[in-house]
Amino acid sequence: MLAKTNKAAALALAILLVAALAACGGKSNPEVSSSPAPAAESLSAPPSASSSEPSQETRDDGDTRIVTDEFGEVEVPAHPQRVVGVYVEDYLKALGVTPVAQWYHPLWGKQDYLDLDVPLFDTTGSIEALLSYNPDLIIVDGSVDKEKYETYSKIAPTYRLPESVLQSSPDILKVVADVLNLPEKAEQVIADYESKVADAKAKLESAVGNEKVAVVRVNVGEKTLALFGVKNRYAGVIYTEFGLEPIRMAAEMTDFQSIISEEVIPDLGADHIIFIPSNGSWDTPEYQEDFKLLDSPLWKSVPAFQKGNIYKVERSHWQSGAITANSMKLDDLLRLMVK
Known part of the structure; x- marks a missing residue:
């Protein structure tokens, strides 16, 4: 009788131990993060070159x-x-x-x-x-x-x-x-920008047509002239998006810009020239000596000077290729070229 009682007690104790272990296994370890690790299939593929x-x-x-x-x-x-x-x-x-x-x-x-x-x-x-x-x-x-x-x-x-x-x-x-x-905000900004470009492009085409345009920066301090090419991240947009025609030298350039000597000036063949100071403004006193590069008699043979199509613009947005800056460039072109 006693043996049977001992067996029953041992069995009950074993059941209690199993239940206790199961209960412990169901609790989170407080030292381990409960955030699930991301599954491999939940990750998007890396972006391709065109993404x-x-x-x-x-x-x-x-x-x-x-x-x-x-x-x-x-x-x-x-x-x-x-x-x-x-x-x-x-x-x-x-x-x-x-x-x-x-x-x-x-x-x-x-x-x-x-x-x-x-x-x-x-x-x-x-x-x-x-x-x-x-x-x-x-x-x-x-x-x-x-x-x-x-x-x-x-x-x-x-x-x-x-x-x-x-x-x-x-x-x-x-x-x-x-x-x-903020993806939706970008969609609206881009839609507004593209609408503005389309409208301005039509006006520029009507006003300027196939006349050749150049963008030249006066590098103050160095007293040099830099011609911006069609691939320039700052000014190339006026050709690729706004529809203006680059001069031959700008169209053939593979670099973003090229330093040109004064002897090259008569060969520019530009009907319109946009000038940018590399620093300061056109009124900055200490740069006036540098700006005398534009007083060279060699400029007189360039159609843009003969026609009075010389545009001196503010440097900071013309030396940025970002979307707000590009919109401001468009405003400048409409103001300067569309009569």
Whole structure:
């Protein structure tokens, strides 16, 4: 009788132990994250050379997203609030986002046309200076190599624009908007821009036709002249998108720009010339000696000078290829060329 009682007690104890182990197995370990790891099939394929949008994970963890930039995958805030856009502030402004700082270069200045009332970040100084602005996202353009990228990434999650989109301002805008989680805003900005271009292009064609146009920068300090080619990221848009005809030298250039000697001036054959100062403004006192390059008698043989089609424009938006700057170039052309 006692043996039977002992067996029953042992069996009951074993059942209790099994139940206890099962209960423990159902509890989460408090030291291990309960967030599920992303499944491999949930990741979008890396962007192809023609893709203009960063790939993203389909999971929504509420606070962050995974996007793919030039150097790989980056975890960024789902809704960034304090953004730094080094050389891409134009796109931020177009999307209605005010950066917490604006890039600045001691020699080049800043993009004055954006009229941003924010602190300046000296791009020639220490990147760690950005810490004082407490950014939660940094977006950089193609000028940032892997080494600088890694330094920026120590400050905040950093997205580097893919090389495949750098030649197109609408494509860059789409990418920046996607990283900011504002894709619909980009669609509206691009639609408005394309409508404006189509209307202005028709007016320019009617006013200018096939007359040849050149864009020349006066490099102050160096006292040289730079002819911008059709592939120039700043001014090439007036040919590729706005429909103006480049002079032969600009059309045949493979480089972004070419320094031309005074002896070449009579060969330009331009009916219209747009001049840009490399720094300051046309009224800056210390650059007046440099601007005397435009007083050379050699210019008298150029059709643009003979016809009075000489246009001196503000430098900062003409030395940017971003979408707001391009829209402002269009405004200049309509004002100067369409009578």
